[in-house]
Amino acid sequence: MEYAINVRGLTKRFGKKVAVNNVDIAVPEGEVWGFLGPNGSGKTTTIRMLCGLLSADAGEGTCLGYDFRTQSEAIKRETGYMTQKFSFWEDLSIRENLEFVARVYGLPKKRQLVDDTLEKLGLVSRQRQLAGELSGGWKQRMALAACMLHSPRLLLLDEPTAGVDPKARRDFWDEIHKLSSQGITVLVSTHYMDEAERCDQIVFISYGDKVAQGPVLKIIEQSGLITFTLEGDRARALADELRGKPGVEFVAFFGAMLHVSGYNRALLEATLAPYRGDPSLKISETHPSLEDVFIQLQDRATRGAA
Amino acid sequence: MNGYRFTLHRFFAVLIKEMIQMRRDRMTLGLLIGIPVMQLFIFGYAINMVPRHLATVVSVADPGPFSNSIVAALNNSSYFDIVKATNSPAEARRMLARGDASFAIEIPANFSRDLIRGAKPNLLVEADATDPAAGSYAIAAIPNLAVTALRDDLVGPLAPLAAKPAAFNVAVHNLYNPENITQYNIVPGLLGVILTLTMVLATAIALTRERERGTYENLLAMPTRPVEIMVGKITPNIFVGAFQAMLILLLARFVFHVPFIGSLGLLAATSALFITALLGVGYTISTVARNQMQAMQMTFFFLLPSIMLSGFIFPFRGMPGWAQVIGEVLPITHFLRIVRGILLKGNGTFEVWPDIWPMILFLFAAGTVAITRFRRTLD
Numbered sequence: 235m236e237y238a239i240n241v242r243g244l245t246k247r248f249g250k251k252v253a254v255n256n257v258d259i260a261v262p263e264g265e266v267w268g269f270l271g272p273n274g275s276g277k278t279t280t281i282r283m284l285c286g287l288l289s290a291d292a293g294e295g296t297c298l299g300y301d302f303r304t305q306s307e308a309i310k311r312e313t314g315y316m317t318q319k320f321s322f323w324e325d326l327s328i329r330e331n332l333e334f335v336a337r338v339y340g341l342p343k344k345r346q347l348v349d350d351t352l353e354k355l356g357l358v359s360r361q362r363q364l365a366g367e368l369s370g371g372w373k374q375r376m377a378l379a380a381c382m383l384h385s386p387r388l389l390l391l392d393e394p395t396a397g398v399d400p401k402a403r404r405d406f407w408d409e410i411h412k413l414s415s416q417g418i419t420v421l422v423s424t425h426y427m428d429e430a431e432r433c434d435q436i437v438f439i440s441y442g443d444k445v446a447q448g449p450v451l452k453i454i455e456q457s458g459l460i461t462f463t464l465e466g467d468r469a470r471a472l473a474d475e476l477r478g479k480p481g482v483e484f485v486a487f488f489g490a491m492l493h494v495s496g497y498n499r500a501l502l503e504a505t506l507a508p509y510r511g512d513p514s515l516k517i518s519e520t521h522p523s524l525e526d527v528f529i530q531l532q533d534r535a536t537r538g539a540a
Numbered sequence: 541m542n543g544y545r546f547t548l549h550r551f552f553a554v555l556i557k558e559m560i561q562m563r564r565d566r567m568t569l570g571l572l573i574g575i576p577v578m579q580l581f582i583f584g585y586a587i588n589m590v591p592r593h594l595a596t597v598v599s600v601a602d603p604g605p606f607s608n609s610i611v612a613a614l615n616n617s618s619y620f621d622i623v624k625a626t627n628s629p630a631e632a633r634r635m636l637a638r639g640d641a642s643f644a645i646e647i648p649a650n651f652s653r654d655l656i657r658g659a660k661p662n663l664l665v666e667a668d669a670t671d672p673a674a675g676s677y678a679i680a681a682i683p684n685l686a687v688t689a690l691r692d693d694l695v696g697p698l699a700p701l702a703a704k705p706a707a708f709n710v711a712v713h714n715l716y717n718p719e720n721i722t723q724y725n726i727v728p729g730l731l732g733v734i735l736t737l738t739m740v741l742a743t744a745i746a747l748t749r750e751r752e753r754g755t756y757e758n759l760l761a762m763p764t765r766p767v768e769i770m771v772g773k774i775t776p777n778i779f780v781g782a783f784q785a786m787l788i789l790l791l792a793r794f795v796f797h798v799p800f801i802g803s804l805g806l807l808a809a810t811s812a813l814f815i816t817a818l819l820g821v822g823y824t825i826s827t828v829a830r831n832q833m834q835a836m837q838m839t840f841f842f843l844l845p846s847i848m849l850s851g852f853i854f855p856f857r858g859m860p861g862w863a864q865v866i867g868e869v870l871p872i873t874h875f876l877r878i879v880r881g882i883l884l885k886g887n888g889t890f891e892v893w894p895d896i897w898p899m900i901l902f903l904f905a906a907g908t909v910a911i912t913r914f915r916r917t918l919d
């Protein structure tokens with residue numbers, strides 16, 4: 235199998251603080267991988283190291299077949315990197331920003347390309363508007379279009395859909411899957427579970443350590459979590475009562491429902507037994523969702539760090 | 541190292557971006573034009589190294605034709621303006637202390653009598669020397685003034701008392717600026733100072749602005765190389781500098797009537813070299829400074845010696861050795877000599893060459909530092 239990203243032992247320190255610790259990532263060509271982890275876990279730092287924006291303190295491997303530590307020039311030419319914070323020029327118009335990118339990469343038929351991109355974005359009528367005047371969601375969409383302008387083989391997207399409305403988010407993911415079917419590799423960091431579920435595999439990091447990796451279903455399976463839902467008028471009120479009871483690892487709200495999760499079925503059943511008699515409560519076992527697993531991983535890492 | 545290879549399309553990408561941003565930034569553009577004009581008028585009109593019409597108080601304890609002649613002579617010379625005549629030396633002192641007068645000239649009692657007796661009476665001149673430079677020209681003029689003032693009075697039997705002319709003549713020719721007009725010195729010097737301020741500052745914030753706004757990450761994520769970014773960002777400033785230089789020279793010629801004796805072509809060529817050297821400094825600052833505030837402070841750190849140690853305000857040869865050494869390193873020192881040389885003396889390439897190569901050396905040093913200091917990552 236050819237790997238678009240294949241790095242081992244990736245490590246980055248800021249002073250004494252280890253931001254990324256000995257992380258291995260191997261993304262096969264043409265796959266879409268999700269990059270998850272709580273705030274400050276090291277996602278942005280990892281992505282920056284992959285495209286040569288930060289020098290790694292340790293680690294070796296390749297990006298698109300180039301040594302990521304010494305050949306970042308070549309990697310940059312074939313990679314599209316979308317920064318977490320909007321980093322296009324706010325005092326340039328939308329069109330001028332796109333034209334700048336086209337010039338930097340020396341793209342042929344620049345004018346046509348920019349026209350087409352604007353068309354696809356639906357920004358033709360606002361192309362003369364300064365990028366700084368766009369709303370947050372539109373900035374994201376412009377940035378995404380700009381970093382795909384040079385048809386890269388690898389896309390590194392750092393929270394590309396933060397602040398983007400649901401319809402645009404859906405369109406974005408349809409586009410991602412289309413690109414992936416054309417052989418483009420995507421590594422995308424996100425905090426949205428539904429987006430993570432659309433990825434071939436996810437990498438979960440916490441405090442700089444990789445704590446889980448694999449397809450969503452496998453990660454859920456491997457977590458060993460057992461989850462019950464409590465439905466009913468009283469369900470939400472029970473959250474505090476259940477927290478800390480034997481067998482209950484954590485309790486989370488899902489809309490009007492309550493998810494109660496743990497590892498020990500017997501203990502969990504025993505804890506929930508007294509509530510079974512309540513006719514206004516509907517208790518049933520369910521598959522844990524990715525969010526349950528996410529919370530569990532985060533919980534465990536926090537406890538480990540404490 | 542392919543990191544130093546230069547690609548035209550990427551250079552143009554940066555250049556066009558910079559020009560659009562410059563055009564949009566009206567405030568900065570206005571300052572770049574406003575600063576030279578303002579400074580030129582302030583410095584050009586306000587600074588006078590040969591101050592005249594200095595307030596003077598005379599205390600005359602011995603009225604008479606001799607003292608009248610002396611007071612009239614002082615008043616007629618353009619150096620002194622007699623603001624008060626008193627007979628109390630104490631009051632003259634007080635005026636000096638209060639700053640109402642810069643000079644107190646005392647004609648003591650029995651001045652005429654002692655003069656006629658040949659007892660060589662003293663003419664006492666007290667000067668407010670808190671600013672030594674202010675009065676030096678005027679003080680130097682007094683002895684001669686007094687001697688000539690009395691020449692017409694000391695005739696007939698008094699003739700032997702008149703000062704004898706020296707046995708030889710001292711012929712002083714103030715070459716290149718015979719009337720000691722300060723503007724002729726200051727205005728060409730301002731060309732160097734203004735360019736130093738605006739060019740270094742405009743370039744110093746070039747990269748720091750990108751860093752502050754977060755666009756630097758994007759610029760680095762694209763395959764743009766340090767040289768392309770640097771040259772692309774510097775080029776528009778060269779044009780701004782050329783425009784400023786033209787503006788200043790036009791004002792110098794037609795408002796301050798500074799003589800333009802030498803070759804304008806040579807002046808243009810050396811100015812271009814000077815501007816490029818300054819941009820090298822600015823760019824170095826911009827690779828080091830973390831934010832625009834730091835860039836500003838470093839610019840002023842460079843500007844201060846450029847004003848003080850270059851011979852712009854104080855005579856270069858009058859400075860202590862170590863200060864002259866620092867001055868010799870600064871490009872402005874050499875540029876000032878070149879500009880004044882070309883404009884006032886009509887110097888040609890041969891005469892200005894000794895000041896050209898130090899600037900070239902400086903440019904290479906600054907350029908090398910800028911390129912090597914350029915951080916190609918965010919750490």
Ligand SMILES: Nc1ncnc2c1ncn2[C@@H]1O[C@H](COP(=O)(O)OP(=O)(O)OP(=O)(O)O)[C@@H](O)[C@H]1O
Pocket residue numbers: 248253271272273274275276277278279280318
């Ligand atoms: N330039 C820097 N200097 C010092 N510390 C840094 C720097 N950049 C990041 N860090 C630290 O490294 C850790 C990882 O940060 P990073 O930005 O990679 O997290 P993240 O996973 O992207 O978080 P988020 O989801 O909030 O974007 C954080 O603790 C952060 O404070």
Ligand SMILES: [Mg+2]
Pocket residue numbers: 277278279318392
């Ligand atoms: Mg981040």
